Amino acid sequence: MPRFYRLGWASAGDSLDAATNLKYLITPGGSLQGRLRVPGDKSISHRSIMLSAIAEGTTHIRGFLEGADSLATLAAFREMGVEIQGPEHGELSVKGVGLRGLRQPERPLDMGNSGTAMRLLAGLLAGQRFPATLVGDASLSRRPMRRVTAPLTEMGAQVLTSEAGSAPLHIQPVSSLQGIDYHLPVASAQVKSCLMLAGLYAQGDTCITETAPTRDHTERMLTAFGYEVSRSGSRICLKGGGRLSSCDLEIPADISSAAFFMVGASIAHGSDILLESVGINPTRVGIINILRDMGANIDLTDKRMAGGEPVADIRVRSARLRGIRIPLDQVPLAIDEFPVIFVAAACADGETILTGAEELRVKESDRIQVMADGLKHLGIEAEPRADGIRILGGELGSTDGGDGIHAHSDHRIAMSFAIAGLRARGPVEVHDCANVETSFPGFARLAAQAGLQIEQEVV
Structure with missing residues (x-):
C-alpha cells in the first residue's frame, strides 16, 4: 500500500533511499509566503x-x-x-x-x-x-x-x-x-x-x-x-x-536550493518571501541575474561576509516574467539552477533561448532532454538543442490522467517540477524523487510551510 506524507519527509522511523519510488503530488494554486532558511551550501x-x-x-x-x-x-x-x-x-x-x-x-x-x-x-x-x-x-x-x-x-x-x-x-x-x-x-x-x-x-x-x-x-x-x-x-x-x-x-545557505523558492515566488501570484543568509558568491549569482533580466522582483538586503563567503537575505515577490536570450557569460554562473530556470521560462511571456550549456547533458540526468520532456508533458513548447533549449512560455497543464513526470532520480528535476505545480491548471505528479535528500533534506516540508500544496507518496 502507498504511504502518504502531507508535510514533508517520512517519519524518523521510515528510511528512504535512492531506489525508493517516491512521488510528489502537487495541487495547483497558492502562493509562497514567509521567512525561509534553506539548508547549507x-x-x-x-x-x-x-x-x-x-x-x-x-x-x-x-x-x-x-x-x-x-x-x-x-x-x-x-x-x-x-x-x-x-x-x-x-x-x-x-x-x-x-x-x-x-x-x-x-x-x-x-x-x-x-x-x-x-x-x-x-x-x-x-x-x-x-x-x-x-x-x-x-x-x-x-x-x-x-x-x-x-x-x-x-x-x-x-x-x-x-x-x-x-x-x-x-x-x-x-x-x-x-x-x-x-x-x-x-x-x-x-x-x-x-x-x-x-x-x-x-x-x-x-x-x-x-x-x-x-x-x-x-x-x-x-x-x-x-x-x-x-x-x-x-x-x-x-x-x-x-x-x-x-x-x-x-557555511551559508545554498543559493542552488534557494533558487527553487526564488522561481516559485516569482511565478506564483501574491507571493512574498524572504530567504535568509543565502550565499551570493559572485561565481554563483547567475540565477539572480537571469531572473532579474526576465523581470523578477528580487531585492538583496543585509549583505555581509560569513566564513569568507558573501551572504545576503533575498526578498522575492511575484512578478510578470518575460522570455529572454540567456547571456553566455551567465551560463557557468547558473549551471546547477537551469532546471528551475526552465520552469520560469515556461511561465514567462515569449521565448527563452539557452545556448552554451552542453554541460547540462552530463549531470545527474540529461537535464536538457528530461526538462524538455517534462515541460512538453505539461503542454509547453520546448525544443531541446545540443547545447541548450528553446522554451516558449505558455499555460502549464496537468499530469492528471497520465503517468506523471519522471525526474529520472535527479533531485533538481524533481524539485523543479514540484515548483511548476504552483502555476499548473491541474494536479502534477512527479516520480523518482527520493534523491532530493542528496541536496535538500526536508524540501517538501519547507515548501509546504511556505505554501506549496505538496504531498509525498512512497510506493
Whole structure:
C-alpha cells in the first residue's frame, strides 16, 4: 500500500533511499509566503570536510548540509581515519590530520550520487601514499570522469577508470606528482578544484587557466585555511607542499536550493518571501541575474561576509516574467539552477533561448532532454538543442490522467517540477524523487510551510 506524507519527509522511523519510488503530488494554486532558511551550501559543505581533514588542528563548522551527498564525503574521511564529531543541527568538529595524515581505507569509498565529491576526491587522493577506490550509485557511475583523470595523469597520477571513462576510479600511489599549467577546455569548478587539491601534493606550481569564471569556493576556503593561492585574471596558481591551519567555518545557505523558492515566488501570484543568509558568491549569482533580466522582483538586503563567503537575505515577490536570450557569460554562473530556470521560462511571456550549456547533458540526468520532456508533458513548447533549449512560455497543464513526470532520480528535476505545480491548471505528479535528500533534506516540508500544496507518496 502507498504511504502518504502531507508535510514533508517520512517519519524518523521510515528510511528512504535512492531506489525508493517516491512521488510528489502537487495541487495547483497558492502562493509562497514567509521567512525561509534553506539548508547549507552543498558545494561548500563538501570542501569544508575535505580541507579541514587535511588541515592541522581542529576545525569547527556551522551550517553544514546534512544531505546524502555531503554525508558521503564525511563518511569517506572517517574511513580514512579522520575524527569527526557530529553533525548535529549542522554543527561539527573535524580533527585534522595534516596533508600526509590520511590512512588507507579498508573498503571502496562510496560517493553515492555526488559528482563533486568523486571528482574533488580524485585529486586529493592522487597524491596519497596508499591506493584507494572511488565508487558511486548507478547514476554517478555513468558520469564522465576523464575530464579529471586526463589532467591528473599529466601530473603523474595513476587513475584507472571503466572502459567508458567513468567510475569506479582506482587510484594508485605514485612517488610524486608534478605541477602543471593547465587550460580548462570547458568551464568547470569541479575540474579546477580537483587539480588544485592534487596541486597541494605536487612538486612546484600548479596553475589552471579558466575559459570562463566558475565558482571559487576552493580558492576562498584554501585562503581561509592559510594556504596561499594567487590569481591573475583567469589564471589561478598554488605551490605544493604547504600546510593548512584549522579555522572556524560558517557555511551559508545554498543559493542552488534557494533558487527553487526564488522561481516559485516569482511565478506564483501574491507571493512574498524572504530567504535568509543565502550565499551570493559572485561565481554563483547567475540565477539572480537571469531572473532579474526576465523581470523578477528580487531585492538583496543585509549583505555581509560569513566564513569568507558573501551572504545576503533575498526578498522575492511575484512578478510578470518575460522570455529572454540567456547571456553566455551567465551560463557557468547558473549551471546547477537551469532546471528551475526552465520552469520560469515556461511561465514567462515569449521565448527563452539557452545556448552554451552542453554541460547540462552530463549531470545527474540529461537535464536538457528530461526538462524538455517534462515541460512538453505539461503542454509547453520546448525544443531541446545540443547545447541548450528553446522554451516558449505558455499555460502549464496537468499530469492528471497520465503517468506523471519522471525526474529520472535527479533531485533538481524533481524539485523543479514540484515548483511548476504552483502555476499548473491541474494536479502534477512527479516520480523518482527520493534523491532530493542528496541536496535538500526536508524540501517538501519547507515548501509546504511556505505554501506549496505538496504531498509525498512512497510506493
